[in-house]
Amino acid sequence: MNYFNLLVIVNIFLTAKFFVVIGQFNLSVYRQMPPLYQFDDYDRCLESATVTSNIRTTYCVVYAEIVENETSSLWNQIASFSADRRHYFSHDRLFFGICLERCKRLLHAAVTFPQHELVRNGAIRDTELVNYYFNVHKRETDNRIRYDKMVNSCLNYDFHHNFGLKLRTSIEYCEVANMYLEHEHQLWVSYSICRNFYHICDTSKSRSQTAEDLRFFDGLRVIGVFLVLFVHSLILFMAVQVDNPQFYETFFYRPETAILENGAAIIQIFFVMSGFLLYVNFNERKFVTNNTSLMDCVVIYFKIFFHRYLRLLPSLMMLILFNSTVLVRLQNGPFWRHYVEAERVFCRELWWQNLLFVNNYLLKESCSHQTWYLAADMQLFELFLIVLITINKFPKLRLFVYSILIVLMFSVTGFITYFLKLKPIYHTNPENYRYMFFRDAETFYQAYTPFYTNIGGYFFGVISAELYLKLRNHSKQYRGLLKYELSWWLIFPVGFGLIFVAAFVMSLKIEEPSIWTALFASFYRNVWALLCSTAILGMCLKFGWIVYEFCRLPVLRILSKLSYQAFLWHLVVLRVIGGYYRQPIYINRFYLICQIVVAFVLTQAVAFVFALFLEYPVAAIIKHILPYYKDERNQNKRDVYNLN
Structure with missing residues (x-):
């Protein structure tokens, strides 16, 4: 309790210090x-x-x-x-x-x-x-x-x-003047619009227990995408020509900014969800048993891999094609090409980085910076697919494989932070993305985007999925008990406390390299992944009351089906909004919030169009041609889980 009181006093002191500094800002x-x-x-x-x-x-x-x-x-x-x-x-x-x-x-x-x-x-x-x-x-x-x-x-x-x-x-x-010619070439997909519209808007109850148990994932996806858009809006609007840059500069003194700066924490929820769904899909379909031959294991690996690759690829190709040709013609203005020229150039010259899902290592000169997550997630998917095949083929190796993963997830980030003299956490600053690429951001490049620094998220997702499959038939004995409900709700104050601890650590001037900085870097991200996986496991057992019910709202089910397209296209929307301005603009908090809301609504509209005419038709084609779905076609099942 004494340590808790000390932490509260330190936070109050830091908050007071922040506001004193703001007060000293000589306008x-x-x-x-x-x-x-x-x-x-x-x-x-x-x-x-x-x-x-x-x-x-x-x-x-x-x-x-x-x-x-x-x-x-x-x-x-x-x-x-x-x-x-x-x-x-x-x-x-x-x-x-x-x-x-x-x-x-x-x-x-x-x-x-x-x-x-x-x-x-x-x-x-x-x-x-x-x-x-x-x-x-x-x-x-x-x-x-x-x-x-x-x-x-x-x-x-x-x-x-x-x-x-x-x-x-x-x-x-x-x-x-008059440099660009008018080009109105737009291709429309000639698949069944009515069928795809029905699939997107269908909110009926699933016939599968697992699908019904995991329906709250819809809300988590939508909330996650909104938070990503929120943070990216702040970063991109710091690159917009502004008349009062002091708004952003004083903004970084505010204690609540610590919540928004923790992008590494926010992104862990997606890795946890991906690991969770991979484990559930793999084990419910029983792809591999200890009787499966090694050759069949290899074939199964490539079947599952190409299914996921082909599901993601068409929409990603459309984004790259759009950015390399159409985007630059959507707006004009004094600063427009400053926003979009790098997209046009790198999407034309370095498109292969994105299509091979390796752009998270080549991010400085890369097309569509937000897709680093797709690359990291794909690499983790491949790694953990090998892990799942191995532990199902050789069950006795499960503990050994898990031990190796635990050692890796707690050591790799720490070693990288120590030997490369990095900050323990990536925190953005006004100059980081002002020039439309990440500058002076070695922590971002070396410790934020590689797959091997995000192993913890996938691992805890796999562990929580394993526990869910074991406990789901006994969930009633845990539901409604006060000690379990309170334990679940404690995740939120612990999470906020962890964020402010991180802000405190970042405010310290620690000489690098530091063993303490390296230890905190490993500790921080993995504890966040653990908190996310614990929250998901609790919601699988129907803990969470109003949060659980909110995440199961029918409207969020619809928006969840648009989440992949929303993630891909939200930066395009933000660039178009930012490129509208001719002169430096005056920014305040209300104006910025309104812009974020407008961007979210427009992003959902764009995502709906591409889901209707591209993602769902392609998904239907893949479902009918790939052997991955052979059993589902024979049994005429409706509930097929994406491995996204």
């Missing part, structure tokens, strides 16, 4: 700094019929770095804010949208401006970022050569006049 000084995003009117620029000299009506997006000037008090203020990378954007790194017609007129009028001030101030120091943009915007080489000097001179004239500082600039890309 008047902050507003003296240059805005992070400054854009000329995009539409008026490109609609202008006036052409100066030999320059077509052109609009360029430019990345700029402020040149250091220690004699300037404004520069010192900018450097002070930018040094705190955990809480602030880099205010010495700016984006401009500039109309070249205005730029040309400005330079013609700048007869009093000393010519030596119009020369370049050196090359961009952030070579990693510039090389990344050069790789993404390969078609812009001629524009950079043609307009680079003019843009640099124009921006430096404006910037020096307004702030007394100089800029280093690099053109990201340029838009020319």
Whole structure:
């Protein structure tokens, strides 16, 4: 009890400290700094019929770095804010949208401006970022050569006049009036729309005990997808041109932010559910027994693997095709290609990473970043499929195999964290995704996305499924007993406490590598997986009262059937929403919540269309051609569980 009181006091102290820091945020000084995003009117620029000299009506997006000037008090203020990378954007790194017609007129009028001030101030120091943009915007080489000097001179004239500082600039890309042609090519699938619509909207009671027991999975899927969309909305809207970046910067001081930063915790529920469903499907279908030959085991492995691969592949291919061709034409605006050009380029050049489900190791230059989860989940599926075949073929090896998995899940993350000098948990910050790829995020790349750091989620899912199959016929003897119900509800305060413990650990300045950091990294993720699997097992036994009943609502059953498409397409929706804006926007909490709700509704609508015309027709074809479903076709069963 003393330790609990100490933890409460520490949390209260940290909360007070956060709010004191917020109170010290000097907004008047902050507003003296240059805005992070400054854009000329995009539409008026490109609609202008006036052409100066030999320059077509052109609009360029430019990345700029402020040149250091220690004699300037404004520069010192900018450097002070930018040094705190955990809480602030880099205010010495700016984006401009500039109309070249205005730029040309400005330079013609700048007869009093000393010519030596119009020369370049050196090359961009952030070579990693510039090389990344050069790789993404390969078609812009001629524009950079043609307009680079003019843009640099124009921006430096404006910037020096307004702030007394100089800029280093690099053109990201340029838009020319009437550059894109209209293309209206859309393919519609000619399968039975009525049948697929019925399958999606069917909420009738299942004839299978297992299907009825696991109906609460529908709610967990929908809640999980919403949380993913919620977190991704915050990350992407931090990359939107905003007029008040201090909203996000103060946001990271708030204690409730710790809940939103724990993406590693949220994602574990999906791994637990996948491991659970794999075990239940595999054992109920009795694919392998100790009498099954080794050759049959190999054949069964490939049957199950290709069933899952072919179920996921068509929708993923459609997403990649869409992002590489159509997405860039859905919007226009000064910052639009900043959001989508990397998708277009990498989906065209590196599509094979996604289709082979290895993009979780090649994420920096990758198409559709959210699909790292599909790759990690597929790799874990393959690993645990081998595990299940092995322990069913050789039951005496069960304990040995489980022991190896336990050692791996508690050691791999710790070793990686220690030897690579990583943070114990991946926490995002304002700069992480500002440039549309994860920067300064080694913990994310090395310890968040690989399959071997997420073994614990799948393992605890398998264990909870094994316990469920043993206990489901005796669930009535546990149901209604106060000690079991209270034990289940304790999962929530323990989970929140774990989140704030993680926030406390991240606030400490621990020299790396640290054995304590490594131990906490291994402990944290696996304890979260254990909590998730315990919650699922309890709900299998009908614990949870209102939570259990909520997760079984018929409307959530419909939305659950759209969850795969919603996961795939939610970033497309968020990019289209973010690309709508012409000028930096003022963000507040209510506005952000409204945007998230709109994104969720639009995502479900898009998911419904692709489920109706793509996912369900393809699933029906696979069901009739793959030997995996031979028994179901013969017995005419309705309840077939996805291994998603």
